[in-house]
Amino acid sequence: MADLVLENLTIAYGNVTAVRDVSLTIPKGEFLTLLGPSGCGKSTTLFAIAGLNHATSGRIALGERVFFDDRTGRSEPPERRNIGLVFQSYALWPHKTVADNLAFPLELRKVGRAERDRAIAEALDLVEMGAYARRYPFELSGGQQQRVALARALVYRPSLLLLDEPLSNLDAKLRERARVWLRELQERLNVTTIYVTHDQAEALAVSDRIAVMHNGTIRQLGTPTEIYEQPSDAFVADFIGSSNFLEGTVVERGASGSRVRLANGATIATSAAPGGPGEVLVAIRPERITLADGPGENTIPVTLGTGSYLGSVYQYEVSTPGLNFRIQTDRRVPQGDVFARIPPEATTLFLKSEAPVRNEEAAPVV
Amino acid sequence: MSLTAEPIGKPALDPSRWVMWGVAILTTVLVIGPIAPIVAQAFLDRPLYDDEATLTLANFVRLVTEQGIGIVAFNTIVFAVITTVVAQLFGAAAAIVIGRTNVPGRKWMGELLVWPLFVSHLVIAFGWFTMYGPSGYLTLMMRSLTGVTPWNLYTLTGMGIVAGLSQAPLAYLMCLGAVTKADAQLEDAARTVGAGPFRALWSVTVPMMRPAIIYSGVLNFVVGIEMLSIPLLFGAPAGIQTITSFLYEEGIQAAVRPDYGIVGAAALILLLVVAGLVWLQGALMTGSGRFITVRGKASRPSTIDLGPWRWIAFTGLFAYVFFTIVVVFAGIFLRASVTFLTPLVPFWNLFTADHFWLILDNSSYLRSITNSIVVSLIGGVAGTALVVIITLIARRSEFVFGRALEYVALFPRSLPGIIAGLGFFYAVIWVPGLDAVRGTIWVLIVAFMVRYIPVGFGAIAPALAQIGDELDRGARVSGANWWTTVTRIVLPLLKPALFSCFALLFIHFFKEYVTAVFLYQPGSEIIGTTMLQLWAQGDNGPVSALATIQVVITAIFVFVARRALGAKIYG
Numbered sequence: 016m017a018d019l020v021l022e023n024l025t026i027a028y029g030n031v032t033a034v035r036d037v038s039l040t041i042p043k044g045e046f047l048t049l050l051g052p053s054g055c056g057k058s059t060t061l062f063a064i065a066g067l068n069h070a071t072s073g074r075i076a077l078g079e080r081v082f083f084d085d086r087t088g089r090s091e092p093p094e095r096r097n098i099g100l101v102f103q104s105y106a107l108w109p110h111k112t113v114a115d116n117l118a119f120p121l122e123l124r125k126v127g128r129a130e131r132d133r134a135i136a137e138a139l140d141l142v143e144m145g146a147y148a149r150r151y152p153f154e155l156s157g158g159q160q161q162r163v164a165l166a167r168a169l170v171y172r173p174s175l176l177l178l179d180e181p182l183s184n185l186d187a188k189l190r191e192r193a194r195v196w197l198r199e200l201q202e203r204l205n206v207t208t209i210y211v212t213h214d215q216a217e218a219l220a221v222s223d224r225i226a227v228m229h230n231g232t233i234r235q236l237g238t239p240t241e242i243y244e245q246p247s248d249a250f251v252a253d254f255i256g257s258s259n260f261l262e263g264t265v266v267e268r269g270a271s272g273s274r275v276r277l278a279n280g281a282t283i284a285t286s287a288a289p290g291g292p293g294e295v296l297v298a299i300r301p302e303r304i305t306l307a308d309g310p311g312e313n314t315i316p317v318t319l320g321t322g323s324y325l326g327s328v329y330q331y332e333v334s335t336p337g338l339n340f341r342i343q344t345d346r347r348v349p350q351g352d353v354f355a356r357i358p359p360e361a362t363t364l365f366l367k368s369e370a371p372v373r374n375e376e377a378a379p380v381v
Numbered sequence: 382m383s384l385t386a387e388p389i390g391k392p393a394l395d396p397s398r399w400v401m402w403g404v405a406i407l408t409t410v411l412v413i414g415p416i417a418p419i420v421a422q423a424f425l426d427r428p429l430y431d432d433e434a435t436l437t438l439a440n441f442v443r444l445v446t447e448q449g450i451g452i453v454a455f456n457t458i459v460f461a462v463i464t465t466v467v468a469q470l471f472g473a474a475a476a477i478v479i480g481r482t483n484v485p486g487r488k489w490m491g492e493l494l495v496w497p498l499f500v501s502h503l504v505i506a507f508g509w510f511t512m513y514g515p516s517g518y519l520t521l522m523m524r525s526l527t528g529v530t531p532w533n534l535y536t537l538t539g540m541g542i543v544a545g546l547s548q549a550p551l552a553y554l555m556c557l558g559a560v561t562k563a564d565a566q567l568e569d570a571a572r573t574v575g576a577g578p579f580r581a582l583w584s585v586t587v588p589m590m591r592p593a594i595i596y597s598g599v600l601n602f603v604v605g606i607e608m609l610s611i612p613l614l615f616g617a618p619a620g621i622q623t624i625t626s627f628l629y630e631e632g633i634q635a636a637v638r639p640d641y642g643i644v645g646a647a648a649l650i651l652l653l654v655v656a657g658l659v660w661l662q663g664a665l666m667t668g669s670g671r672f673i674t675v676r677g678k679a680s681r682p683s684t685i686d687l688g689p690w691r692w693i694a695f696t697g698l699f700a701y702v703f704f705t706i707v708v709v710f711a712g713i714f715l716r717a718s719v720t721f722l723t724p725l726v727p728f729w730n731l732f733t734a735d736h737f738w739l740i741l742d743n744s745s746y747l748r749s750i751t752n753s754i755v756v757s758l759i760g761g762v763a764g765t766a767l768v769v770i771i772t773l774i775a776r777r778s779e780f781v782f783g784r785a786l787e788y789v790a791l792f793p794r795s796l797p798g799i800i801a802g803l804g805f806f807y808a809v810i811w812v813p814g815l816d817a818v819r820g821t822i823w824v825l826i827v828a829f830m831v832r833y834i835p836v837g838f839g840a841i842a843p844a845l846a847q848i849g850d851e852l853d854r855g856a857r858v859s860g861a862n863w864w865t866t867v868t869r870i871v872l873p874l875l876k877p878a879l880f881s882c883f884a885l886l887f888i889h890f891f892k893e894y895v896t897a898v899f900l901y902q903p904g905s906e907i908i909g910t911t912m913l914q915l916w917a918q919g920d921n922g923p924v925s926a927l928a929t930i931q932v933v934i935t936a937i938f939v940f941v942a943r944r945a946l947g948a949k950i951y952g
Binding site: 120 | 756779849851852853854856857858859861862865869870873874
């Protein structure tokens with residue numbers, strides 16, 4: 016069918032701007048994730064696409080169909096958009112059985128009885144819930160409710176599937192299985208899907224592309240690999256996985272790389288520096304730093320501090336005068352003085368003025 | 382993908398906007414309906430249907446100079462203050478004793494305690510009159526035993542105490558909610574830092590009753606100001622007038638020709654005072670968040686063991702319930718069943734069914750009973766339908782005037798019954814074309830509905846808040862318009878609240894009389910108006926018989942509504 020296009024979408028409540036000038040094009044069949052901390056505007060954006068929020072300005076269109084356009088004053092009510100939405104709480108109607116939950120949207124579309132029964136059976140089989148058609152929602156486990164919610168969102172063949180943190184109420188084990196299953200189902204149905212989550216591991220695992228949002232704007236849009244390996248700014252580097260930020264000053268600039276003097280006085284080779292002042296942050300992920308046997312290129316002497324066992328890896332705090340950061344190793348290392356090597360290709364440089372502000376505690380914008 | 386349902390076709394006709402605008406306009410008209418004519422009349426020098434009426438302020442001047450409004454205002458305020466103090470004291474004390482201690486018999490005494498809320502003040506006043514009035518059964522008994530009359534109901538203090546005791550159940554219910562829903566951990570915390578159980582109750586839980594006491598206090602003060610029955614029954618014989626009995630006398634009784642201007646002016650002042658009090662109540666309740674302790678998993682507070690003191694508490698509580706509720710109701714039943722009631726002759730020698738036969742044999746008395754039932758049934762159903770749609774529009778739609786509609790719909794809280802009645806009475810004679818409904822039960826139904834919209838709203842809004850709005854959002858996204866969403870998804874989930882709303886409205890309509898005194902005519906009389914009429918003729922036996930019938934029907938209704946409909950009525 017058609018691409019979903021958001022143009023300059025802005026959503027404000029009074030003088031709080033929840034979403035600021037967001038533009039996105041999502042091709043047919045893509046699995047796009049809106050990722051960000053709570054209050055970043057991801058759910059607000061999702062509900063604006065569904066028509067459950069009113070955008071302040073901008074345009075939302077699915078191919079030829081304009082859902083919202085502030086210039087023409089057009090705003091389709093949610094029931095005319097033919098969208099499937101799975102809520103975080105599932106929102107199964109408690110007074111209807113599983114089959115009746117699925118029947119309701121079909122009745123509204125005046126689908127004949129035989130046709131309806133067949134569609135319901137198909138949708139329930141798709142989510143492997145065919146045996147539960149006569150049950151009421153309260154008789155189902157969380158994982159089963161989540162699947163029924165998905166079946167209800169798919170049964171009327173929506174042109175767009177929206178998922179609002181659908182896995183967040185499941186336990187960790189089930190969540191991992193469910194996301195694999197969800198992705199397979201989406202590929203099979205080839206339905207354009209927008210997925211909202213604050214869980215970066217989930218986002219990296221299921222998405223074709225990820226839009227990282229912060230304070231109502233998209234900070235980076237790209238494939239999971241791009242987002243992880245080439246974060247476009249310090250916020251993204253900090254939010255996706257976790258990064259060390261080492262303060263330093265650019266002493267030499269080149270097209271393919273630069274040299275930076277760190278706070279402890281050592282000078283290391285890094286990737287290319289951004290234009291502007293020489294005060295920079297060198298972002299480097301803990302798992303990319305390696306331990307070396309002795310001095311060498313891009314290697315600095317550090318003191319190994321306390322460590323914690325994270326299951327598959329060990330993480331240690333290391334320090335040298337003026338610098339503190341974390342490293343990850345796959346084996347236990349005795350405390351003491353060691354050498355840490357920072358591979359130039361694993362570094363990303365940002366201007367110091369862009370230092371990430373951790374504001375996860377900021378009041379969530381509804 | 383093999384699912385075969387076609388994407389959405391032509392949308393079905395969507396009545397949502399029509400419903401929203403229709404209900405919003407209807408509600409506004411109904412609420413403004415009784416107020417506009419009163420405001421107009423207050424500033425007109427002649428009856429408002431008189432074409433030659435001109436604007437004037439003379440009504441207010443005359444009210445102050447000629448009519449001795451000062452003493453009326455003084456009486457009203459003293460009466461309302463005594464009412465409130467008595468109601469709050471008894472209500473709060475009963476709530477603590479019943480809600481938090483192991484006093485014996487607390488369950489059945491708690492049930493009896495709320496009964497005054499089910500019947501009209503007229504019935505209660507009459508019960509008091511029968512037992513404690515100047516020639517009441519208990520009064521005469523006390524006089525023959527001691528030689529003195531220890532009380533006199535025909536004073537402001539006496540009236541205030543009777544009114545206060547009849548309103549105490551309201552304070553009791555609200556305080557009971559506060560003390561029993563308080564988070565047990567708060568008291569436990571006080572215990573761990575060294576407070577004994579009574580100290581913990583007194584220092585932690587009792588202060589948290591403050592919002593409930595203030596809220597029900599203002600409510601009871603308003604009830605005191607707008608109460609008609611007790612001032613009429615006890616005040617009038619002693620020449621004590623309050624604003625409502627003044628309005629009643631001037632509006633209805635005034636021998637030849639009612640003084641409309643004076644009535645309008647007094648009504649407007651009463652309306653403004655009550656509106657101000659209701660506003661004050663809202664203002665006092667802001668910032669009460671620090672008292673809110675109800676959390677998802679709060680456990681119930683423990684019951685305090687009174688030890689041997691529980692028998693003292695029992696005696697006090699029993700005396701309260703027995704002398705102010707059981708005796709009062711028993712007085713009505715007894716008076717209805719005997720030729721005359723006196724402690725000098727054993728009442729079982731005087732049993733008769735004549736009073737009941739008199740009521741049942743007279744077509745207009747009988748009609749007042751059937752009218753009351755019809756008004757309460759139709760009004761209860763129609764009122765529930767109106768209120769639930771108003772609530773859904775106000776709380777669950779994108780209607781631009783949703784909040785405004787809620788304010789309008791809740792305004793009748795500030796509309797005393799006597800003003801509502803007077804206002805609709807004016808409206809019906811003032812607005813061309815409404816003459817057709819004058820003096821019919823339909824105008825009663827409409828007036829009662831308007832007056833009790835806030836009561837219904839109070840029953841439905843909290844239940845609606847319990848239904849997560851993602852359920853409606855899910856329906857909207859699935860393709861349902863607003864009207865389909867609320868009728869197919871929200872209403873079925875609201876069913877228990879709808880029954881409770883209906884039951885509450887039925888009870889309020891069934892006991893209502895003040896709103897009707899200006900509106901009824903022969904043919905549309907209801908139980909309350911017939912009781913007033915019989916009372917004016919001095920027929921105490923038939924008044925009691927009618928009151929008994931009203932109490933019995935109410936009792937049957939409450940029983941059925943609780944059992945069959947599962948309605949929640951006062952606990």
